[in-house]
Amino acid sequence: MKVLHVIPSISPSLGGPTTVVLNLVKALLDNGTEAEIVTTNHNGSKLLDVPLYQKIEYQGVPVWFLPYFSPPMKEFIFSPAMTKWLWQNIKNYDILDNHYLFSYAPSVAAAIARWHNVPYTIRTQGQLTSWALTQSKLRKQVYSTLVERRNLNHAAAIHCTTEAEAIDVRFYGVKAPIIKLPLGVSQVAINPQAVAQLHSKYNISPQTPIILFLSRLRHNKRPDMLIKALNLINTNFQDFHLLIAGTGEPDYVNYLKQLLISLNLTNRVTFTGFVQNEQKNLLLQGADMFVLPSVSENFSIATAEAMAAGKPVLVTPGVQLAPEIIAANTGLVVEENINALFQGISDLLSSPKLREELGNNGSTWASNRYCPNQIASNLTHIYKAIINKTGFCESEISQAQEYGSINNFDKTAMLRY
Incomplete structure (x- = not known):
């Protein structure tokens, strides 16, 4: 074949x-x-x-x-x-x-x-x-x-x-x-020094929690809404540093930077630019949480990678992984507005224990459900059934969901805030 x-x-x-x-x-x-x-x-x-x-x-x-x-x-x-x-x-x-x-x-x-x-x-x-x-x-x-x-x-x-x-x-x-079938996410070697290295790389105090936004910088990903929510966090005197990893159209990136200036947040936010390989792994392993308030997002490989790295994730219902996040208790799903984002991030910042629990759940979920070899094996089975015209039913070719029901979810019920 x-x-x-x-x-x-x-x-x-x-x-x-x-x-x-x-x-x-x-x-x-x-x-x-x-x-x-x-x-x-x-x-x-x-x-x-x-x-x-x-x-x-x-x-x-x-x-x-x-x-x-x-x-x-x-x-x-x-x-x-x-x-x-x-x-x-x-x-x-x-x-x-x-x-x-x-x-x-x-x-x-x-x-x-x-x-x-x-x-x-x-x-x-x-x-x-x-x-x-x-x-x-x-x-x-x-x-x-x-x-x-x-x-x-x-x-x-x-x-x-x-x-x-x-x-x-x-x-x-x-x-x-x-x-x-979900997408596969490779498990990377654990770097026990990732937290210290990430803080050192971007000159962030060791006591300051790091929030990671890792995606293309586009209006539908809503990094602007995240920045406005963090302005409320700042006003509430909670410590944080946001790393914005990704690239976008120059006009939109400039808009984000001007927004930070207007909110007096420039010293709390760093644009890392495009990252991949070891640099991306360092961000995923060294950050304290991953946030993606997207209006429309399919599987979101970055969210799955954050879960695999053992980080709690915070997303909005537009991220189609939201039901799995709820089913596996790997993070928070909040309404798509500034106040809900503020409350969710604030709760995660306030509770290292909650972050650890959600992160551990995410690592377990990802290693089972997003195993690349298992997904490739299932897909190979499907290819062969199609080529050989042996037929298949949809229930037989759907990835098993033994870690919790994620079908027919109620969006209003799954929202944390």
């Missing part, structure tokens, strides 16, 4: 989607499944410095990079070379695993796969939430009518990582079978 993962870009700056596909293909290879990636050399406003039109090892996995042409809609990542390559090579693979929606590479891959009778799965990656569909609404409505609904409904399966994502897919009218 040979699997091809199709994704528009694996630029490091894209964060979660890039981490997901690289980790998943690594896990599949470790599980004995032959898997490769085809993508473009897109890297934001730059190009990835990689060889084109040849399979190379990139961060430990086999990847084909092809050139792209950037039209006015930058996120579309148009690539005529992708069309030609897929047309010539798609029959070399038994199944395609397409990542993302409303983008050229997965769209053309699905169409060519149908022409050549190669089955494919699709990961919607949060693109069918009500919030996401309101962004560039008219363009997405036209694109859905012409392309995306057909691609989705002819897929062998739609891979959803949360129950909420599966609900979004069905609400969108997709009839294809749904796979419900």
Whole structure:
């Protein structure tokens, strides 16, 4: 069995989607499944410095990079070379695993796969939430009518990582079978000096608790609301330091910095910029808590990584991992407003014992539910069932949820504040 993962870009700056596909293909290879990636050399406003039109090892996995042409809609990542390559090579693979929606590479891959009778799965990656569909609404409505609904409904399966994502897919009218499998999060070696090293690196007092925001800096992630909530914490004379890890559009980053100046919080907040590998692990292991007040967030690999690192997490209901956080008691889920954020963060700051309990729960949950090898094994089983046309029922291919029920959750009941 040979699997091809199709994704528009694996630029490091894209964060979660890039981490997901690289980790998943690594896990599949470790599980004995032959898997490769085809993508473009897109890297934001730059190009990835990689060889084109040849399979190379990139961060430990086999990847084909092809050139792209950037039209006015930058996120579309148009690539005529992708069309030609897929047309010539798609029959070399038994199944395609397409990542993302409303983008050229997965769209053309699905169409060519149908022409050549190669089955494919699709990961919607949060693109069918009500919030996401309101962004560039008219363009997405036209694109859905012409392309995306057909691609989705002819897929062998739609891979959803949360129950909420599966609900979004069905609400969108997709009839294809749904796979419900979380994403894998690798356990990293514990660094017993992480706390001391992180405080030292950013010149933070050893007694000051560190709050971590790790995500792309975009308005839907609501770092501005977090800053305003921390202003109330500051007024309440609670000690803290916020590390904002990630990059974003210069205008939005400047807005955040101006907001900090206006609230007199600049000495309490540090922008780390983009982080990865050891630097990211240091942040996750050295911080005291992880906060993501996002309006719309699919699986949120950063939240899962924080849980795996043994850190309590605080999120809003827009983060679709919220039901699992409640089920496993790994953190707090609060309403999407400043006062609720203030109260939740204040409670965590006030209770090291609570932080430790929630963090330990998160580490246990992640090691069981987000084990990359187990998820790769389950996915391999699904691939084989699709290729061999042996059939499967959705209940058989959903990741077991033996650590607590997370289905049909009541959002109002799960909110802490």
